[in-house]
Amino acid sequence: MAKGGPVKDELEAKKSAPKNTTTTTSNSNSAAMSKEKVGVEKEAKKEVKKEGKKGFKTITMSEKFNCRAKDMYEILMDENRWKGFSQSNARISKEVGGQFSIFDGSVTGINLELEEGKLIAQRWRFGSWSDGIDSTVRLVFNEPEPGVTVIKLTHSDVPEEDRYGNATVVENTERGWRDLIFNKIRAVFGFGI
Numbered sequence: 046m047a048k049g050g051p052v053k054d055e056l057e058a059k060k061s062a063p064k065n066t067t068t069t070t071s072n073s074n075s076a077a078m079s080k081e082k083v084g085v086e087k088e089a090k091k092e093v094k095k096e097g098k099k100g101f102k103t104i105t106m107s108e109k110f111n112c113r114a115k116d117m118y119e120i121l122m123d124e125n126r127w128k129g130f131s132q133s134n135a136r137i138s139k140e141v142g143g144q145f146s147i148f149d150g151s152v153t154g155i156n157l158e159l160e161e162g163k164l165i166a167q168r169w170r171f172g173s174w175s176d177g178i179d180s181t182v183r184l185v186f187n188e189p190e191p192g193v194t195v196i197k198l199t200h201s202d203v204p205e206e207d208r209y210g211n212a213t214v215v216e217n218t219e220r221g222w223r224d225l226i227f228n229k230i231r232a233v234f235g236f237g238i
Contacts, residue, residue, distance in 0.1 A: 100204060100205050100206075101180075101201075101202045101203060101204055101205065102203050102205060102215045103199065103200065103201040103202070103203070104198070104199075104200040104201075104203060104215065104218060104219050104222065105197075105198065105199050105200075106197075106198040106219070106222060106223070106227075107195060107196070107197050107198070108195070108196045108198070108227045109193065109194070109195050109196075110193070110194045110195075110196070110230070110231065110236040110237075111192060111193060111235075111236050111237065112192065112194055112234070112236040113162075113188065113191070113192060113194065114162040114163065114186040114187070114188040114194045115161060115162035116194075116234075116236075117186060117194050117196060117230070117236070118161055118162045118163075118165065118186060120230060120234065121165060121184065122137055122139050122159070122165065123137065124136055124137040127147060129233060130226075130229040130230050130232075130233040130234065131147065131148060131225065131226070131229060133147070133148045133149045134146075134149045134150070135147045135148075138156060139156075139159070140156065140159075141156050141157070141158060141159055142155065142156060143155070143156050144156075145167070148225075150172065151171060151172050151173075152169055152170070152171055152172075153169075153170050153172070154167050154168045154169040154170055154179070154182075155167065155168045157181070162186055162188075163185070163186050164183070164184065164185055164186065165182070165183075165184040166181070166182065166183045166184075167181070167182045168180070168181055168182075169181070169182050169200070171207070171214075171218075173207040173208060173209065173211075173214075174204055174207055174208060174214070175204070175207070175208045176208075178202075178204050179202070180200060180201060180202040180203050180204075181199075181200070181201045181202055182198070182199075182200050183198070183199040183200075183201075184196055184197070184198055185197045185199075196227075198222060200218065200222070203215050203218050
């Protein structure tokens with residue numbers, strides 16, 4: 046969705062820096078080490094949720110909207126509505142096995158499963174990814190009460206790097222879902238919570 050990113054070496058340096066630093070004013074080093082260990086264990090648990098095949102990650106999100114599930118489904122499967130919120134060209138087949146192209150062709154793929162108002166499963170490919178790399182998107186729609194829809198996104202097999210060595214693919218993809226799709230739909234169609 047977004048192109049480019051920091052140089053790989055800079056990102057590796059950032060990754061190796063501790064994310065949870067704990068400072069204590071106590072004289073006890075074991076308390077500080079214990080807190081650091083808990084922080085590292087929490088990071089490890091968070092990372093396990095995103096791990097899949099080596100070199101690939103899974104993004105999971107849950108988003109809530111003030112609308113019917115069938116309306117959200119239609120927005121995501123209708124190329125004119127997609128063009129409206131994304132301000133980019135889109136071609137979207139509404140058939141299983143049909144192809145789609147969104148964000149001016151930056152993302153292409155095939156519909157794997159479609160169940161109106163309930164499920165969209167697609168194979169996605171970003172143009173910046175290495176040849177032969179595809180990911181799987183699964184959007185499950187739940188309407189716990191009329192006019193409130195919760196979408197559970199699972200985007201699996203997202204490569205950690207693109208063909209240019211940029212190691213920000215997962216972060217950019219997650220940000221794209223949140224900012225370029227879900228938040229734009231809220232802003233354009235007024236489905237905010």
